[in-house]
Amino acid sequence: MAPNPIRVGLFVTCLVDLFRPRIGFAAVRLLEAAGCRVEVPASQTCCGQPAYNGGDRRDAQAIARDVIAAFEGFDYVVAPSGSCAGMIRRHYPGLFDDDPAMRARADALAARTWEIVSFLADVMKWDGVAAQLSGKAAYHDCCSGLRELGVKRQPRALLAKVAGLEVADLPGSEICCGFGGAFCVKYPAVSDALAGDKLRELEAAGADLLLAGDLGCLMHISGKLHREGSRVRARHVIEVLADMGGEPAIGEPG
Amino acid sequence: MQPTAHAFKEVSRQKIADPDLQRALLKLKTDFRAKRVQVVNRLPEFEALRDEAKKLKDHVLENLDYYLETFERNCTAAGGQVHWCATAAEARDTVLRICRDAGAKTVTKGKSMIGEEIALNDHLEAHGIKAVETDLGEYIIQLRGEPPSHITAPAVHLVKRQWTETFRALHTASDLAPDRPLDEPRQILDEARAMLRRSFFAAEVGITGANFLIAETGSTVIVTNEGNGDLTQTLAGTHIVLASIEKVVPTLEDAMTLVRVLARSATAQEITSYTTFSTGPRRATDADGPKAFHVVLVDNGRSDLLGGEFREILRCIRCGACQSLCPVYGAVGGHTYGWVYAGPVGAVLTPALIGLEEARHLPEASSFCGACESVCPMRIPLPSLMRKWRERAFETRVTPAATRGAYKLWAFFARRPVLYRAGARAAIGLLGALGRKRGRFRSLPFAAGWTATRDFPAPEGLTFLDQWARRR
Numbered sequence: 001m002a003p004n005p006i007r008v009g010l011f012v013t014c015l016v017d018l019f020r021p022r023i024g025f026a027a028v029r030l031l032e033a034a035g036c037r038v039e040v041p042a043s044q045t046c047c048g049q050p051a052y053n054g055g056d057r058r059d060a061q062a063i064a065r066d067v068i069a070a071f072e073g074f075d076y077v078v079a080p081s082g083s084c085a086g087m088i089r090r091h092y093p094g095l096f097d098d099d100p101a102m103r104a105r106a107d108a109l110a111a112r113t114w115e116i117v118s119f120l121a122d123v124m125k126w127d128g129v130a131a132q133l134s135g136k137a138a139y140h141d142c143c144s145g146l147r148e149l150g151v152k153r154q155p156r157a158l159l160a161k162v163a164g165l166e167v168a169d170l171p172g173s174e175i176c177c178g179f180g181g182a183f184c185v186k187y188p189a190v191s192d193a194l195a196g197d198k199l200r201e202l203e204a205a206g207a208d209l210l211l212a213g214d215l216g217c218l219m220h221i222s223g224k225l226h227r228e229g230s231r232v233r234a235r236h237v238i239e240v241l242a243d244m245g246g247e248p249a250i251g252e253p254g
Numbered sequence: 255m256q257p258t259a260h261a262f263k264e265v266s267r268q269k270i271a272d273p274d275l276q277r278a279l280l281k282l283k284t285d286f287r288a289k290r291v292q293v294v295n296r297l298p299e300f301e302a303l304r305d306e307a308k309k310l311k312d313h314v315l316e317n318l319d320y321y322l323e324t325f326e327r328n329c330t331a332a333g334g335q336v337h338w339c340a341t342a343a344e345a346r347d348t349v350l351r352i353c354r355d356a357g358a359k360t361v362t363k364g365k366s367m368i369g370e371e372i373a374l375n376d377h378l379e380a381h382g383i384k385a386v387e388t389d390l391g392e393y394i395i396q397l398r399g400e401p402p403s404h405i406t407a408p409a410v411h412l413v414k415r416q417w418t419e420t421f422r423a424l425h426t427a428s429d430l431a432p433d434r435p436l437d438e439p440r441q442i443l444d445e446a447r448a449m450l451r452r453s454f455f456a457a458e459v460g461i462t463g464a465n466f467l468i469a470e471t472g473s474t475v476i477v478t479n480e481g482n483g484d485l486t487q488t489l490a491g492t493h494i495v496l497a498s499i500e501k502v503v504p505t506l507e508d509a510m511t512l513v514r515v516l517a518r519s520a521t522a523q524e525i526t527s528y529t530t531f532s533t534g535p536r537r538a539t540d541a542d543g544p545k546a547f548h549v550v551l552v553d554n555g556r557s558d559l560l561g562g563e564f565r566e567i568l569r570c571i572r573c574g575a576c577q578s579l580c581p582v583y584g585a586v587g588g589h590t591y592g593w594v595y596a597g598p599v600g601a602v603l604t605p606a607l608i609g610l611e612e613a614r615h616l617p618e619a620s621s622f623c624g625a626c627e628s629v630c631p632m633r634i635p636l637p638s639l640m641r642k643w644r645e646r647a648f649e650t651r652v653t654p655a656a657t658r659g660a661y662k663l664w665a666f667f668a669r670r671p672v673l674y675r676a677g678a679r680a681a682i683g684l685l686g687a688l689g690r691k692r693g694r695f696r697s698l699p700f701a702a703g704w705t706a707t708r709d710f711p712a713p714e715g716l717t718f719l720d721q722w723a724r725r726r
Contacts, residue, residue, distance in 0.1 A: 012719070014668075018682050018717055021714055022714065042719060044671070051664065054653075143622070147628055174625075178585075180620070180621025180622060180623065183621045186618060186619075186657075189270055190266055190585050194581050194585055195708065197581075223694070223708030224708045226694055251693050253692055253693040
């Protein structure tokens, strides 16, 4: 490692922390491969997005304050999620429009916060993928990463370097899968209809593996795939990039 | 129209299970979306044009009083009459009065969303005046007693078979053979034209909406594809233009800036078949045109929006792109939104116009995917405005107590890392132990909303932070 490595604070996200820690370890592996020193502040919990999108602005502000305090000391903050990174980068500053001191701190954090794949590609200029996986994958563009952070070509460019992997074109890859955080349980019928569309797209594309950058969307889509008896499996894109594609897919025993 | 927005959840389930509607929506989701991408890609300066359109409308909203008064002055100078109406009721009564003064028994109508908003047809019918919608899509839904389901494609929820059935059932009272061929689009169209022609000749008053009002000339503008708007406004003796106050733009050039983004966003056309400018009634030298020209300017809540946090929705030019591109709209169709404006624009506008209590589902029923904002030609930040409604619903306790409680509880733990970690360790440990063998749950008592249609992946069993602490 370089003498003065870039210090990255890993915002692991609540879903990865709770449901699929291996995505967090994939993030660590990739960040270290790119030459970063990774630290994981132990006080982190959630970015506050459930409260923010639920209309509970006060709690969203309170949580944002905690996150800002926990992650202020790093060169960069990186999250394996376009949704949570988008929350910090695009929405934290606006939470403090009435508080110039906090606003400045939120702006500073926002400017240093990245979704992991775009961080590796755009900031670290890293393309040293050393992974292999045989199969036909399709990449779904999760909405926040795509529209708030411009994550689109970076994951595809890095996936192209995975030995043995074919990446199929998914025509509706920019159409929401219907997860939407609390939306998926507040309006389950609508959410399910959109997941059904996604399933049909994946089947039509002939993919056997769905890759994406947000665990929430992946849990939702993989839950639908399993329920409908599809043979398509789902993983976070960085599991494959970190050569962890041999481990159990989401919702598989192990 | 009696709002049914409160029933969004129940109606959405029915609509998702309606095979005809789903077939109709599939066409919108595939054909229109592909065409829009093509037409936008053919115009390299489309993004710059969106910026220009936004700036233009922001400037108008900043100076709305000035441009409206300028419009009134120039419209009056051209021989038109301008009527200012603060409320829907005032607008309805004004139109009724003009119709009565013209001795109208039949009025033809071009497509008008503000007409829907103020429920004009019902009002005219209640006072013995027959109002006939002349836009083809509006015509069939009027026959069926339905409201429009989309701003620019009002009958997008129907498949061809339903057109045939409706025409057979409701046109057969006239002089048409019950077994006439009516399965081809051309046959359906010809029959509609023949029926509408009778109304065009009978009508004493023609009512149109306005896509724009031009301040410098006092003109009104409609953009259409069928020519019905032109017949509506030129054949009748009296032309009434219904327009909400935010439709005004300073100049002809400004109107054309908006036309360029409007047609591409609304119908994936570079320009619509007709762009019709109306300036006052028929002049002595004109070959045709109405003898009287009235413009009914409707506020109906716009002034309140102008001064508040939802101001940006007044930039809307009613193209319907946010509806056409919205995945939720694409799954449930426009009628599910339960009032005049469906989709993302409705999610912002409807609570302002009929109250948040009735419309509370609309800003909630969005995954915040952002597709609407990404295509809105006027760059209206629709998800942010929906979120503002959610905040207001939370603050005023329109959001159900259980939902508010759930957010508060989550936030309570999220703000107490030690407690959060202890709780997470216990819950995830238990779930992991129960589910690891199979990898997922088919049902979970506390997550029935999830597991009704999806499996729930079992967690690994130890949280990332616990595993990390052990490794270090």
